[in-house]
Structure formats: C-alpha cells, structure tokens
Amino acid sequence: MTTAEKRVGAVANFVDERIGAAGWVKKSLNKVFPDHWSFMLGEVCMYSFVILLLSGTFLTLWFDPSQREVIYQGVYEPLKGLKMSAAYASTLDISFEVRGGLLMRQIHHWSANIFMAAIVAHLLRVFFTGAFRKPREFNWILGIILVTLGLVEGLFGYSLPDDLLSGTGLRITSAIIQAIPLVGTYISFFLFGGAFPGVAFIPRIFTLHVLLIPGIFLAVITIHVMLVWYQKHTQFPGPGKTENNVVGHPILPVYMAKAGGFFFIVFGVTAFLAAVASINPIWLYGPYTPGQISAGSQPDWYMGWLDGLVRMAPPWETHALGHTISWNILIPALIVPGILFTGMALYPFIESWITGDKREHHLLDRPRNVPNRTALGVMSITFVMISLINGGNDILATAFHLSINQIMWSSRIAIFVLPPIAFVITKRICLSLQRADRELVLHGRETGRLVRMPSGEFVEVHEPISEQKRFILTSHEQPTPLVLEDSDSRGVKRPGKLKNKLRVRLSKAHAVAIPKVSAQELKEIEHH
Amino acid sequence: MRTVSNEIESIKDPGPAPHVLRAADVNPRSEKRAEQQVAILFALSGVGSLLLIYSYVFVAKDVFIFIPVMGNQNAQQLGLGIGMAMSLFFVGMAAIHWAKTLMPETEVINYRHEFRSSDEDREDLIKTVKEGVAGVQLGRRKLIKRAMAASMGLFALPPVLLLRDLGPLPKKQLETTNWKSGTRLVTDPGNRPILASDLEVGAVVQTLPAVADSEHRPLSDIAKDPVLLIRLRPEEFNLTSEKLAMTHEGIIAFSKICSHMGCAVALYEQTTKHLLCPCHQSTFDVTRGAKVIFGPAARPLPQLDITVDAQGYLIARAPFSESVGPSYWERNSQ
Numbered sequence: 001m002t003t004a005e006k007r008v009g010a011v012a013n014f015v016d017e018r019i020g021a022a023g024w025v026k027k028s029l030n031k032v033f034p035d036h037w038s039f040m041l042g043e044v045c046m047y048s049f050v051i052l053l054l055s056g057t058f059l060t061l062w063f064d065p066s067q068r069e070v071i072y073q074g075v076y077e078p079l080k081g082l083k084m085s086a087a088y089a090s091t092l093d094i095s096f097e098v099r100g101g102l103l104m105r106q107i108h109h110w111s112a113n114i115f116m117a118a119i120v121a122h123l124l125r126v127f128f129t130g131a132f133r134k135p136r137e138f139n140w141i142l143g144i145i146l147v148t149l150g151l152v153e154g155l156f157g158y159s160l161p162d163d164l165l166s167g168t169g170l171r172i173t174s175a176i177i178q179a180i181p182l183v184g185t186y187i188s189f190f191l192f193g194g195a196f197p198g199v200a201f202i203p204r205i206f207t208l209h210v211l212l213i214p215g216i217f218l219a220v221i222t223i224h225v226m227l228v229w230y231q232k233h234t235q236f237p238g239p240g241k242t243e244n245n246v247v248g249h250p251i252l253p254v255y256m257a258k259a260g261g262f263f264f265i266v267f268g269v270t271a272f273l274a275a276v277a278s279i280n281p282i283w284l285y286g287p288y289t290p291g292q293i294s295a296g297s298q299p300d301w302y303m304g305w306l307d308g309l310v311r312m313a314p315p316w317e318t319h320a321l322g323h324t325i326s327w328n329i330l331i332p333a334l335i336v337p338g339i340l341f342t343g344m345a346l347y348p349f350i351e352s353w354i355t356g357d358k359r360e361h362h363l364l365d366r367p368r369n370v371p372n373r374t375a376l377g378v379m380s381i382t383f384v385m386i387s388l389i390n391g392g393n394d395i396l397a398t399a400f401h402l403s404i405n406q407i408m409w410s411s412r413i414a415i416f417v418l419p420p421i422a423f424v425i426t427k428r429i430c431l432s433l434q435r436a437d438r439e440l441v442l443h444g445r446e447t448g449r450l451v452r453m454p455s456g457e458f459v460e461v462h463e464p465i466s467e468q469k470r471f472i473l474t475s476h477e478q479p480t481p482l483v484l485e486d487s488d489s490r491g492v493k494r495p496g497k498l499k500n501k502l503r504v505r506l507s508k509a510h511a512v513a514i515p516k517v518s519a520q521e522l523k524e525i526e527h528h
Numbered sequence: 529m530r531t532v533s534n535e536i537e538s539i540k541d542p543g544p545a546p547h548v549l550r551a552a553d554v555n556p557r558s559e560k561r562a563e564q565q566v567a568i569l570f571a572l573s574g575v576g577s578l579l580l581i582y583s584y585v586f587v588a589k590d591v592f593i594f595i596p597v598m599g600n601q602n603a604q605q606l607g608l609g610i611g612m613a614m615s616l617f618f619v620g621m622a623a624i625h626w627a628k629t630l631m632p633e634t635e636v637i638n639y640r641h642e643f644r645s646s647d648e649d650r651e652d653l654i655k656t657v658k659e660g661v662a663g664v665q666l667g668r669r670k671l672i673k674r675a676m677a678a679s680m681g682l683f684a685l686p687p688v689l690l691l692r693d694l695g696p697l698p699k700k701q702l703e704t705t706n707w708k709s710g711t712r713l714v715t716d717p718g719n720r721p722i723l724a725s726d727l728e729v730g731a732v733v734q735t736l737p738a739v740a741d742s743e744h745r746p747l748s749d750i751a752k753d754p755v756l757l758i759r760l761r762p763e764e765f766n767l768t769s770e771k772l773a774m775t776h777e778g779i780i781a782f783s784k785i786c787s788h789m790g791c792a793v794a795l796y797e798q799t800t801k802h803l804l805c806p807c808h809q810s811t812f813d814v815t816r817g818a819k820v821i822f823g824p825a826a827r828p829l830p831q832l833d834i835t836v837d838a839q840g841y842l843i844a845r846a847p848f849s850e851s852v853g854p855s856y857w858e859r860n861s862q
Contacts, residue, residue, distance in 0.1 A: 272609070324859040
C-alpha cells in the first residue's frame with residue numbers, strides 16, 4: 001500500500017467505524033447516469049442556483065436592505081447629493097467602491113437570468129420527451145413549484161436595489177394585490193407596512209429573498225434531485241436500452257469529472273458574461289420615487305409575458321353596489337397564469353387519463369412520436385411568446401417605427417388565433433417526420449449519387465441505415481385509442497357518460513400516428 | 529416464401545454498435561498529447577487566477593481602457609471578470625477533456641427494479657399501522673377527541689394573529705390625498721406656486737400640493753399627490769359642463785397617477801393632446817377629460833377642480849371627488 005492509500009484508508013476506517021457507510025457509498029459510486037446533451041439543462045439550473053447562492057452571499061455582506069433616506073456622498077458624480085434609500089445607496093457603493101462588487105452584482109443577475117432560461121428549457125425537454133410520466137409525476141409538480149418560486153425570487157431580487165425601474169414594477173405588483181376582491185387592500189397594506197411604497201417592503205422582501213425562499217429552494221431541489229437519483233434517470237430509446245435498465249457511465253470517475261467540470265464551465269461562462277456585458281445598471285435609472293418613471297419600462301424577461309398579458313387586456317371593470325372588480329388586472333395577472341400553471345402541474349394526470357396508461361415509463365419519447373403532446377407544447381410556447389412580444393410593444397414600436405396601437409391589437413387577435421394554428425401545423429409536422437422515419441427504415445438513406453441504368457433510367461442510390469438506427473426509429477410504442485364500452489358484460493351502465501365521450505375522443509386524437517415499420521414489412525422489403 | 533402472421537412484430541433490438549477505441553486508447557503518442565492538452569488547460573486556469581489577483585491588487589479603480597467593439601471599459605472590473613471567467617472555465621475544460629480522452633469509456637448497465645413494494649411488505653405495513661392506530665383508540669376516547677379538536681382549532685389562530693401588526697388597516701388612506709380646498713399647486717421640483725397668467729397655451733407642468741414641509745414629503749404621499757397641469761385653448765375642450773367648470777381659462781388638472789396600476793403618466797403628446805402611461809400604454813385624451821382611448825385602463829384620470837386665489841396663484845377648489853390611482857374592491861367607482 002502506498003502512503004496515500006494508507007492515509008485514505010485510515011480516514012475511511014475512522015468514518016466507517018462510526019456510521020458504517022461502505023455499503024451505500026459503494027452503491028452510489030457505481031451508479032450509472034445515461035448520457036445526452038439535453039440532460040445537462042437541469043444541471044445548468046442546479047449549478048446556476050449554486051452560483052446564485054455564492055454571489056448572493058457576497059452581496060449581502062455590503063447591501064443595506066433599508067428604505068431609510070440617505071444623501072448620497074459616494075463616487076458616482078451624477079447622483080451626488082441626491083436623496084435616496086439606503087438600499088439604493090449601498091447598491092451604488094457595491095457597484096463603484098467595493099472591488100469586484102459590480103462583477104458580483106452582474107454575475108448574480110446574469111446567473112438569475114440563466115437560471116430561469118435553463119429552467120424553461122429543462123421543463124420543455126421533460127415535457128416533450130414525456131419524462132413526467134409515472135413514476136415521475138410528483139417530481140414534475142416539484143418542478144412547477146420551482147419555476148414559480150424562481151419567478152418570485154427573481155422579482156424580489158431585482159427589486160431590492162430600490163431603483164426607479166424595479167420600483168415601478170413593485171407599484172404594479174401592489175396594484176395586482178390591491179385588485180384582489182374583499183381582501184386585496186388589507187393584504188397590500190400588511191405586506192407593504194402601509195400605503196404604497198411603505199417603509200417595510202424592501203427589508204421584508206430581503207428576508208424572503210435571502211432566507212426563506214432560498215431555504216424552500218434548497219429543500220425542494222434536494223427532493224427533486226434525490227428523486228432522480230432514487231428513481232434513476234430516464235434514457236432515450238436505443239440499442240441495448242430497455243424499460244428495465246440504465247446504460248451509461250459510472251459516477252466515479254467519468255460522470256464526476258464531466259458533471260463537475262460542467263459546473264466550472266457554467267460558472268466560467270456566467271463570469272465571462274458578467275465581465276463583458278452590463279446588466280441592470282441601476283445608476284442610470286436613479287432612485288425610486290412614485291412620481292417619476294422612464295419610458296420603455298420593462299420587467300425582466302421571465303416576467304415579460306405577464307406584462308404583455310396585462311398590456312393587451314381589455315379595459316373591463318365591474319362597478320356595482322359601491323364596489324369595484326378590476327377584470328383588466330385579475331384576468332391577465334392572476335386568473336390566466338393560475339390556469340396555465342395549474343394545467344401544467346396537473347398535465348401528467350391529464351395525459352394518463354386520456355391514454356388510460358398506468359404503467360411505469362423509463363424510456364423517453366421522441367417528440368415526433370407523440371404528435372398531440374408535442375403540438376400542445378408548441379401551442380403553449382406560442383401563447384407565451386405572443387404575450388412576451390407584446391410585453392415589449394413600446395420598444396418594438398420605437399425601434400421599428402411601428403404603431404403601438406397596431407402591435408397591441410395584433411397581439412390581442414394573435415393570442416387567440418395563432419396557438420390553434422401552431423397546434424395543427426406542429427401535429428402535421430410530427431406526422432410528416434414519422435413518415436420520413438418510415439421511409440428511412442424501408443428504403444434507406446438518400447446518398448445523392450445518381451446511377452444510370454442500362455435501360456437509360458436514372459436512379460438515386462439509397463444506402464440502408466445501420467441496424468442500431470433502424471431500431472431507434474421503430475422501437476417506440478404506438479398508442480392505441482381507449483375503448484370504453486357503454487355497459488359491461490352484465491349490462492350495468494358505465495357512469496359519467498359525457499366525461500367518457502370526451503375521454504374517448506381525446507384518446508383517439510392522441511393516438512393519431514403513422515404506423516411504424518414492422519419486422520414483417522422489413523423482411524418483405526429485404527426480398528426486393 | 530413469405531411467413532404470414534397476424535401479429536405485427538416489432539423490429540428486434542440488435543444490441544449496441546461495436547465499441548470504437550479512441551486515439552489515446554491505442555496510440556501512446558496520442559495519450560501523451562491528450563495529457564499535455566489537459567495540463568495546458570489547467571495552466572490557463574492558473575493564468576486566469578493570476579490575472580484576477582493582479583487586477584484586484586494592482587489596478588486602480590478609476591482606470592478605463594479602450595477595447596474595440598466594446599468601447600471604454602473599467603480596467604479593474606474587466607480584469608477581475610476575465611480572470612475569474614478563465615480560472616473557472618479552464619478547470620472545467622480540463623476535467624471534461626481528461627474524462628473524454630483518457631478516462632475509461634466503457635458503458636455500464638444498471639438494472640431497474642419495480643418500485644411497487646412486495647405484497648408481504650405492504651401487508652406488514654398495514655398491520656403495523658393498524659396496530660399503532662388501534663393503540664390510540666380515538667374512536668373510544670370521545671372526550672379526548674373533542675378536547676383535542678377544540679385545542680387544535682384554537683392553535684391555528686395565534687400564528688395568523690401574530691402577523692396583525694405587519695401593517696395598518698387601509699381605512700381611508702386610499703381615498704385621501706393632500707389636496708384640500710384652497711391648497712396651492714406648486715412645481716415639482718422646486719415647490720414654487722404657479723401664477724395662472726405665467727402658463728402659456730401648450731404648457732405642461734408637473735405639480736404637487738403645497739404642504740407644511742415641502743422638502744420632506746413621504747413617498748406614500750408622492751404616490752398619490754402628483755397632478756399634471758395642462759393649458760389648452762378653451763375651445764379645444766370637449767367636456768360636460770360639470771367638468772368644464774373644474775377648469776380655469778383653459779387650464780385643466782389631472783392626477784398623474786394612472787388609474788390602471790398606479791404608474792406615473794409621464795408622457796404627453798402635444799399634437800394630439802394625449803397622455804400616455806409608459807407601463808401598459810393606457811392613453812388618455814386631455815380634451816375629453818382624460819377619457820381612456822386606448823389600453824387597459826378602465827377609468828379616466830381623476831380631474832382636480834382648480835381655480836385661482838386672490839393673488840392669481842392656482843389652487844384646488846376642492847379635494848379629488850374620487851380615489852386616485854388603481855382600483856380596489858372598496859372603491860365606489862360610480
């Protein structure tokens with residue numbers, strides 16, 4: 001034994017004699033993770049979270065979360081002598097007087113944007129590949145909780161510096177809360193510590209942003225990742241891969257090196273962005289006062305779709321019996337997002353209700369093989385994109401010399417018209433891709449080489465695809481529509497007639513597919 | 529001869545493709561080169577760390593350097609950032625390159641097991657739970673059950689109650705501003721009173737109410753008090769007689785706080801006499817009493833009843849007749 005081995009052995013012995021860990025450590029180090037680039041999206045989320053914790057902790061060492069009024073006497077000349085909150089003044093100090101402070105602020109803000117973008121990309125990957133199916137429905141719901149928490153955490157984070165732009169966002173937030181019927185004004189006064197802007201909101205969202213929400217994040221992310229660990233990661237279909245195995249590299253050494261290395265890549269790229277690209281230059285906005293505003297005010301992009309919905313909402317309010325209900329705020333800011341997020345959270349159960357499929361699934365779907373689900377996903381993306389674009393309608397109008405009125409009206413119409421069109425187009429594209437797969441299996445790959453036959457005819461040479469590729473293109477299961485008889489063998493009628501009719505219809509639509517190439521068809525072709 | 533079968537058979541799994549060895553697996557020179565590449569990557573990371581340390585210690589905070597395409601950059605911030613980025617990025621690249629070129633590449637198979645617990649385990653669990661619950665005997669112990677329910681119910685109240693002092697009750701705060709009968713309009717900024725005769729046609733002025741301590745207005749007052757003063761020619765107005773009576777010789781006053789979600793309606797289009805709120809683009813027509821002509825706002829901006837005092841300074845004749853700012857449940861908007 002070398003000296004190194006002796007030393008490590010002594011330490012391991014010390015630990016093992018106290019907690020007996022050899023068994024599960026051995027199992028863990030041999031654990032296998034399948035390899036695909038799209039599986040790294042969730043990793044980007046996790047690593048961004050760590051970067052946020054590290055950079056955020058640095059910022060808390062200098063940030064003063066107080067709304068008390070100070071006169072700025074720091075190095076940034078244009079704001080010298082101005083009244084502002086201590087929160088804003090301390091953010092200026094971090095940006096201009098603390099070495100590395102501006103870099104850390106920018107790392108933190110860029111990382112937050114990357115975090116949210118990676119969450120959306122990861123969510124879409126999980127959705128389009130069907131990784132949310134049994135036994136992973138609960139993990140999907142945890143994911144929806146994480147994306148919602150991320151939205152809130154980001155909102156609180158960029159509002160902490162108490163600058164003019166984010167303060168305007170808080171004014172809008174307080175208007176949304178205030179619009180809630182019956183209790184809105186009370187909740188708003190309690191949260192802000194009085195009439196807007198109050199003196200308590202910045203310190204309170206600081207506690208939420210730094211302590212409570214990160215705590216919840218840590219707990220939920222831990223359960224989310226442990227579930228992936230325990231239930232084993234899903235894998236794409238391929239040769240040698242079945243519903244009952246996981247094929248990949250073991251944790252020690254390959255996966256640890258690649259995944260650990262990836263953390264440093266993400267951190268490095270974030271730091272590079274922070275070094276060369278300015279973000280949230282609060283000194284240009286000035287301190288928050290409710291009597292002022294800048295033209296072209298926008299929230300951060302992950303809130304932009306909500307702002308877009310609010311901008312296109314019709315001016316509906318109900319004035320009755322001495323009370324007011326603001327539909328123009330409640331519908332776009334609370335009701336529509338509520339329906340969207342609830343629908344997302346419940347989707348695994350909705351899909352299994354439609355298909356009647358109660359089995360475990362560990363092999364992923366190729367999106368083209370589930371045209372209905374893929375089309376639904378693209379439809380939702382279209383909806384959010386239209387809202388997001390409308391959230392920047394004033395910038396678009398100024399930059400491209402368009403009329404704001406026309407953009408807004410176009411968004412109002414587009415948001416109803418474009419999503420169904422996107423659904424139909426996507427479904428058709430998926431079915432075409434299935435047909436293309438079929439052609440590839442039966443007739444092989446077009447090589448582009450033309451051969452002239454003795455008869456004078458020109459043909460293109462097709463090269464047969466590999467056995468492995470052929471398996472990938474035909475190993476998927478094709479859903480069969482649900483059959484629900486009206487009554488059973490004894491003549492007892494099935495309850496819930498209308499619900500069942502809907503279910504059967506949805507199931508039929510879900511099962512629309514191009515039949516895949518069977519072994520017999522392949523044999524027939526091979527005889528040609 | 530074709531085999532006829534009624535079942536549609538799926539194409540069988542051919543097993544993975546034969547393993548292709550990497551250059552470093554077979555060629556010792558490639559192996560050495562891969563090692564050197566990993567070493568260079570680690571070295572580059574070291575360079576980054578040194579750049580960070582140098583920038584932190586030796587570069588002054590106020591030095592700016594010109595970088596093509598990017599323009600003037602703060603040298604220390606750029607050095608710290610590029611240094612940090614390099615030191616992190618190249619460590620990652622080194623680890624990944626090492627894994628991809630030199631570490632064992634063979635794939636391993638783990639097997640999944642069904643998650644459902646065995647029937648035996650399930651029955652044992654059910655037995656244990658039943659025995660445990662039977663020990664509680666809640667069904668028999670009605671007195672305990674009732675007393676526990678009552679105490680649990682009361683238990684739920686203190687956590688909610690302890691949050692009561694988070695803030696005051698709204699009471700009349702959303703309905704009142706600092707505008708009273710006779711309050712002078714003063715400029716924002718500057719706090720100077722305004723002579724009606726000093727305003728030319730086409731002028732737009734941002735105003736606040738004159739208060740005892742104009743230098744120290746609480747932000748929650750500034751969230752409700754701002755008023756926009758606009759002077760047009762009297763014939764340009766298209767108002768009811770009631771609203772017209774609230775103007776003074778072509779000068780009209782509106783709350784600057786948007787009736788939609790409370791942003792400051794700061795954009796004024798002179799040619800069309802439209803006020804535009806930059807948040808959600810609600811547009812208000814000044815000539816028609818700030819009526820909403822576009823956007824999600826549901827109500828016009830509240831109009832302030834103005835006149836002049838004995839010295840000719842503009843004053844409010846009465847407080848706002850309705851709440852300023854966004855709507856809420858208790859708002860009587862009729």
